Amino acid sequence: MDDHRAGRLDEAALGYRRVLEHEPHHADALYLLGLIEFKRGKADSAAQWIRQAIDIHPSPMFLGSLGNVLSAMDDAAGAEAAYRRVIELNPDDVDANLKLGVLLTNARRWDEGEALLRHALALDPARAGSYRHLGRSLVLQRRFAEAEPLIRRAIELRPDDARTHAGLAAALVSQGRDDEAQRACTTALAIDPQCVDALVNQGLIQLNASRLSEAEHALRAALEVDAGHAIAQFNLSAVLLKEGRYEEGWRLYEARLAPDVRVDQPLDGNRSEWHGEPLQGKSIVVLCEQGFGDMLQFCRYLPMLWRLGPARLTIVCPASLTRLLETMDGAPSWVLTSDRHDAVDHDFWCALMSLPLRFGTTLQSIPAASPYLKAPEAALRRWRAWLPSGGFKVGLVWAGDSRIRQADARIVDRRRSLHAHDFAPLLKVAGATFVSLQLGRLSRPQIEAIDPQWRPLDPMGEVADFADTAAIVQCLDLVIAVDTSTAHLAGALNCPVWILSRFDGCWRWLEHRDDSPWYPSARLFRQRSAGDWTEVVERVTQALHERLASGA
Structure with a gap:
């Protein structure tokens, strides 16, 4: 924030504080002081002032702003409650429906989020953001063909939004229309060269074309802007693993477990994810994941895990694999189950495809001894x-x-x-x-x-x-x-x-x-x-x- 703007905010805040000295329950002054604190980057203080205003006058405007502040603080539950109170007072508040819809979409509460986004769109069919966010929700749900016309309408209404062109690229590349997706990425990056989603989709398009160095460049550029971007990390892991650069590749491949990349998550509860801690006398559950080919390739690590001496090793895998896995070295001592609920009382859990990282697998140390499976x-x-x-x-x-x-x-x-x-x-x-x-x-x-x-x-x-x-x-x-x-x-x-x-x-x-x-x-x-x-x-x-x- 530049000094001039900071000075103006200080001056305004001083004015509202003077009002409150004479009238401590002046709701508008409390609210506006909260907004100033928010603009200063002081979200905690902002929330306190706005809550005081709401206690005096719980208006939809005050509640909506509280939702915005709490959302910026990553207090999803608090923001949800604030937006819901707005909607109770005014069911046709477009902003509250839209923002709550986005919030629930981010929480993977697909049906609730989509209903709110569609209601916001019906209330204001000329708002580009409603089309963009509903399209994004459908993309996240892998409903790409449904998302495409919504995103295109958002572009018609606001052609200068790089995020919307990047969203179109995501919908197109996932339908196998890489040439069109490339054009959407080019447009997005012309508007904003640091548009993360456009860089990520650019990387994926180049990965699909086996242009690995270009893919790596785009994905690393995305991570320079947002180091925690899970999809960028995941796609970069594919580039590195393809090139045999396993040390960094396996580490980035852990991003596959992030909510942005996959919907099904590891076990709930208090168990710790295993990162190589001693297993003597401990129990560990391994969660098979992804497709059958992945399970068959990486089950080779299960005997290695068993040799670390856990008191109990439980494998959660599809029933169609259990009779085959029973032939593995050490398998008579394991628990093989298709029920995730059988795995709730273990000291550790580990996803099957994290085992190469845990064992430090390099191109030279792949455990390639075979056969490691045999038919009964x-x-x-x-x-x-x-x-x-x-x-x-x-x-x-x-x-x-x-x-x-x-x-x-x-x-x-x-x-x-x-x-x-x-x-x-x-x-x-x-x-x-x-x-x-x-x-x-x-x-x-x-x-x-x-x-x-x-x-x-x-x-x-x-x-x-x-x-x-x-x-x-x-x-x-x-x-x-x-x-x-x-x-x-x-x-x-x-x-x-x-x-x-x-x-x-x-x-x-x-x-x-x-x-x-x-x-x-x-x-x-x-x-x-x-x-x-x-x-x-x-x-x-x-x-x-x-x-x-x-x-x-």
């Missing part, structure tokens, strides 16, 4: 009897999980998936028996699009869980899969696996290499141009011809 013997006997006894057997996976309710995840899934008929050249390779390992309500039926004479065997209708899939994989000579849980499963079983990776491949496969330090049995076939699977399938088909010809 009963399942192996069953599937050996089901599958053909001779010949070279190849398992196939052509698509990932569509995750219908997650629009951004669907975009990634489309980039990593093929259609079953795209494998047609591969299926004509003589000397191989093909077996479908494909699951999924939408993708498994695609097998019907394959000519019956080339159609793979399909045992997946009789598969109950990952233990069954593991048994089938162990009966095969090779698995060829897009980047899915089955690819990770084959690697964890130390079975030969050829992984078809999209152009903007996942960070775990690193860059510019056709092997994986995580899975010694894996070979990578990367897209050389975005979206082109035809050339990848041609290379895989040639490689399979060579493999069969070699007799390996």
